[in-house]
Amino acid sequence: MTVWGAAAVDEAAGAGVVHVGTRDVVTPLARERARELGVEIVVGSPAGPPAATSATTAARPTVVVPAPAPTAAPTAAPLSPAPAALSAALGSAPRPVRPPSGALYRRGAPIGRSPARSHTPGHAASAPGAAPTGPGRAAAGGRVGRVVVVGAGNVGMIAAMRLADADTFDEVVLVDIDEGRAAGIALDLTHTAALSGFTTRVRGVGTVEEAGRADYVVLTAGKPRTPGMSRSDLIATNAAIVGDVASRVARTSPDAVIVVVTNPLDEMTQHAWTSSGFPSQRVVGMAGVLDTARFQALASLAGAGPADGVAALALGSHGEEMVIPLSQATAGGRPILERVGPADLDAAVDRARGSGAEVVGLLRSGSAFMAPGMSAARMVLAMVADRGEVMPAAVLADGSYDIRDVYVGLPARLGRRGVEGIVEIDLRPAELAALRDAAARIGERLGALA
CATH class of the missing domain: 3.40.50.720 (NAD(P)-binding Rossmann-like Domain)
Known part of the structure; x- marks a missing residue:
């Protein structure tokens, strides 16, 4: 009898299969390691089960214990169906x-x-x-x-x-x-x-x-x-x-x-x-992923349809200078203004901007954690998936939108090693001015910190 441990599985990883005797013992850790590596554990010799030494063992068939295929890295879902103006940048992801x-x-x-x-x-x-x-x-x-x-x-x-x-x-x-x-x-x-x-x-x-x-x-x-x-x-x-x-x-x-x-x-x-x-x-x-999710939920409550059918990007700062370009927002693939009136949309933007404080006030002790925690994990999983998904994120501005040398919320293409680039979308003059103002305010606060 031989006891097979995780180290033996590691050594056999290249072959993709481990052959063990009918009386051998495979430790739970070895089985777990086999699942991780996609290694198949086969009871019996490569040519078939070992020769029987008794009537009992002769009647015992060869048993194959397949290891489950390794789980593929999950691909992060897009924030929502991409608006037409953003479809080339955002692409589609399962x-x-x-x-x-x-x-x-x-x-x-x-x-x-x-x-x-x-x-x-x-x-x-x-x-x-x-x-x-x-x-x-x-x-x-x-x-x-x-x-x-x-x-x-x-x-x-x-x-x-x-x-x-x-x-x-x-x-x-x-x-x-x-x-x-x-x-x-x-x-x-x-x-x-x-x-x-x-x-x-x-x-x-x-x-x-x-x-x-x-x-x-x-x-x-x-x-x-x-x-x-x-x-x-x-x-x-x-x-x-x-x-x-x-x-x-x-x-x-x-x-x-x-x-x-x-x-x-x-x-x-x-x-x-x-x-x-x-x-x-x-x-x-x-922050951009969180603020976008908040707006999607609030726009849904205002009549835009399911939250995951609302497409938008929350840019600017995570706070009072948050900018949601409504010219780019859609609901069910159509301009969002066809579903929700301007006053209700403005109210949804304002509430999204203050949602963190609203949660703090309701909790009375502590701050929001479910949506922030999920949003952080969402970004990491998007990077691991390495599909170049575009997400709103606080990144160092590189001159895009005429903003430079300050971290501010912009559409960013994410890959395995972080930010692959900043994506420029068409903004109305008022939206672009608000975005630049947000960057300027962040720069002022950074000056105070220094």
Whole structure:
């Protein structure tokens, strides 16, 4: 009798099949590894079952245990059916494989602690602290190595849940200064694997260094708003947190793509870029996806039809200077003004602009987390899918729309390694002026931060 472990499966990965004897034992970890690699476990020799040594074994047939085909990376659904003016840019992408199952510094946590220990990269991708495959290089079976969610608060929890449920990554790691909370949420999420059908490993640790080298980092670190507080009121407090985390990520995961969720979003994304020293293409802010989803939902309530039938792009800043070009918005493939009157549309835009504060006021403690967490995961999965999907995101302006050198919400084409380019769409003069004004306001706030 031979005991087959995961290492034996790894050695046989090239052949795509492992032949084991009828009396051999295949460990559960080996079977899991076989599923990940797409390796077939065959009971019996390559030429058939081994010679029988008794009447019992002679009567025992050869059993083939096929390994399920590796799960393909889910492709992120487009924000909505593309309007005619955007169809060439947005293209079409299939919807996710399945819908989602039901903050080192989470929002509200104290700031900073020195890492208790660190791990040396360079071991197997499945080991904690090991170097993953890196952006643009899929792991065995078409999967991606590791995504780290910094912050085990509500936003981080929802983002981690969606990323694990997508079954795209080898590992999702939650990082929080309250290591017990991170580990507890990770274990609780692990318990849902059979319910949701994912094989992604989930861990919870206390530092970025313990998480290990990542392909993608979702940064939810920072304090949340409280009733009566604007996003800008958080700028000084959260800048210290974001700067520290971004610099740690740069040392631990020099090839990672960072998705920033922390408020004030545009300013914190630019601060993460400067603190990390990364190319601007690998630091991107989440807000446009969230604000677009909010507008889609509110336009639906105003009579535009199903939310996922509303196509729009929320640009500008994540706040009072949010710009939704209604000239480009459609509902059911038709101009949205054919479904909803101008006054109701303006009201939907205003409510979308203030939706974060509205949720904060209703909750009375804490801020929105379901839609933000889902939006952050949505961006990461779009990048992993590497289909060049165009999404509204906070990116460093490159002269498009006559805006330069400031992070602001623009239509961006996303790929495996982050932002592939900024897409210019036709805007009416008033819409373009509002977008430029938003960029100017963000620049003023960045000047105050400096």
